[in-house]
Amino acid sequence: MRKTIVFLAVLLLAAAALSAQDVTLLKVKVQAANVRVQPEMTSAVIKMIGLGTQLESRRKVGDWYEVRIVDAEGKAAIGYISGSVVDVVAPAGSQPAPAAKQPPIVKPAPETKPAAEPPGRPETPSQAGPAAPAKAPRARPSAMILGRYGTFAPSDAIFKEVYGSGSVMGGELRFRLSGGFSLSLNGGYFKKKGALTVTGDETTMTMFPLEAMLVYHVLSGSLMPYVGAGGAFCRYTEENAIGKVEGWGTGFAVCGGVTFRLGPLGLDARAKYTSMKIKPLEDEANLGGLTLSVGAGFVF
Numbered sequence: 001m002r003k004t005i006v007f008l009a010v011l012l013l014a015a016a017a018l019s020a021q022d023v024t025l026l027k028v029k030v031q032a033a034n035v036r037v038q039p040e041m042t043s044a045v046i047k048m049i050g051l052g053t054q055l056e057s058r059r060k061v062g063d064w065y066e067v068r069i070v071d072a073e074g075k076a077a078i079g080y081i082s083g084s085v086v087d088v089v090a091p092a093g094s095q096p097a098p099a100a101k102q103p104p105i106v107k108p109a110p111e112t113k114p115a116a117e118p119p120g121r122p123e124t125p126s127q128a129g130p131a132a133p134a135k136a137p138r139a140r141p142s143a144m145i146l147g148r149y150g151t152f153a154p155s156d157a158i159f160k161e162v163y164g165s166g167s168v169m170g171g172e173l174r175f176r177l178s179g180g181f182s183l184s185l186n187g188g189y190f191k192k193k194g195a196l197t198v199t200g201d202e203t204t205m206t207m208f209p210l211e212a213m214l215v216y217h218v219l220s221g222s223l224m225p226y227v228g229a230g231g232a233f234c235r236y237t238e239e240n241a242i243g244k245v246e247g248w249g250t251g252f253a254v255c256g257g258v259t260f261r262l263g264p265l266g267l268d269a270r271a272k273y274t275s276m277k278i279k280p281l282e283d284e285a286n287l288g289g290l291t292l293s294v295g296a297g298f299v300f
Contacts, residue, residue, distance in 0.1 A: 025090035026055045026065060026081070033086070035079035039064035044139070046071050046079045054089070055081065140182075140220040143175040143300040144259070144266050150293025152190055155275070156286040158197075163205050166192035168291060172268075174215065184228055184255075186211040188291075196240060203240035207287060209274065210234065211253040225258045232274040234287050249287045251276035261299050268295035 031051050036043040039061040047069055049055075057065035064080040071077045152168040154160045170188030177183055190207040213230030232253040237246040257270030274288035 023090075024057045024060070024065065024088060026057055026067070026086040027089050028053045028055070028081075028085060029087045030085045033081060035067060035069055035081050037079060039066075039080040041082075043080075046077055049081075055086070140176055140180060140217055140224070141261065141266075141299045144172070144268075144297060146172045146174070146266060146268055146295035146297035148172055148186075148188070148268075148270075148293045148295040150270075150291050152289055152291045154287070154289040156289070158283075159205075159285060159287070159289075161197060162203065163192045163194040166190060168209075168293070170209075172295060172297075180217045180220070182215045182217065182226075184211070184213045184215045184230070186213070196242075199241070201241040203238060206237045206239075208235040209276075209287075211272070211274065213253055213255060215255070217259075222261050223258065224261065225256075227254075227256045229254045232276055232288065234274075234276050236278070236287055238280070245280045247278060247280055249276035249278040251288055259299075264298055264300075266295075266297055266299040269293075270295065 028049055028051055032048050033050075033053075034045045035047050035049060036045055049069070055065070055067040055069070057067050059066040060083075061080065063083040065083060065086065066078060067081055068076065068078055147169075148171060149167070149169045151165055153165045154163065168188050168190045170186060172184060172186045174182050174184045186209075188207075188209045190209065191204070193202060193204050195201065196203050210233040211230060213228040215226050215228035217224045217226045219225060230253055232251045234249040235246075236249060237244065251274060253272060253274040255270055255272040257268060260267045270293055272291045272293070274291070276287040278285050278287055
C-alpha cells in the first residue's frame with residue numbers, strides 16, 4: 001500500500017513539473033496595462049490591469065503573451081498583453097516560483113473574491129466557465145478615402161431652366177477628430193451644356209464645388225449613419241455667344257448619409273444640399289442645389 005501511495009505521489013510531482021515547464025510567470029511593470037482581444041495594438045481592449053499584477057502565460061505570439069483574466073463583467077476571458085509592459089519573473093521551463101501557485105485567473109489588487117468562498121481556494125476554468133474572448137464594439141475608422149458619383153439638381157429656377165440636372169463626380173477625404181466627429185473634405189466636377197432662354201444659343205457651365213464639413217457618425221461598427229454641416233465653395237465658368245463669366249461662390253452645405261464598412265473597403269450613400277449665392281452681373285444667382293451620390297473606397 002505504501003509503495004502505491006509513493007508511486008502516485010511521484011506521478012503527481014512529475015505532472016506538476018511538466019506543466020510548470022510550459023508556464024511563463026509575468027509581472028506588470030507599468031501603472032496600467034491593456035489586455036487585448038488579439039495580439040495587435042489596434043485590437044479592442046478587454047480589461048486594464050494595474051502595476052504589479054502577476055499573470056501566467058502558456059503561449060507567446062510574437063511579442064505578445066496569451067494570458068487568462070477576468071473581464072469587466074466578471075467572466076473568464078483569454079487575451080493578449082504586450083511584452084513591453086511586463087517583466088518575465090519566471091521564464092517557461094524554469095523552476096516555478098511560489099507566486100506561480102496563485103490561481104490561473106488573475107484579478108487586479110482592488111478586486112477580491114466573495115466572502116462565501118473559502119480563502120485560498122483557486123478559481124479554476126471549470127468553476128469560471130469556458131473562457132471566450134470578449135466581443136468589443138468595432139471602433140470608428142480613423143480615415144476614409146472615397147470616390148463619388150452622383151446627380152446634381154440645381155435649386156435656382158433660371159439655372160434649372162437653362163441647364164437642368166446633371167452628373168457630378170469627385171472624391172472625399174474623411175478623417176476622425178474625436179469620438180464620433182470627423183472632418184469631411186469634398187471636391188467635385190460638374191459640366192453641363194444648355195441653351196440661353198432668350199436667344200437659344202448654346203451655353204456651357206463648368207463648376208468645381210468644394211465643401212469642408214464637420215460630420216458626426218451616429219453609430220460605430222459596420223453600418224455607420226451620419227449627419228454633417230459646414231462651408232461650401234465653388235469655382236464656376238459660364239461660356240456662350242455673349243461672353244465668358246467666371247468667379248467664386250461661397251455658402252453652406254448640409255448632408256446626411258450612411259457608410260457601410262466591409263473590412264478595408266467602404267461604401268457610402270449620401271444626400272447633400274448646398275447654397276451658394278453669386279452675382280456675376282446685375283442679377284443674383286444660386287449655384288447650390290441637391291446632390292445625391294454614392295461613394296466607394298478604402299477605410300483605415
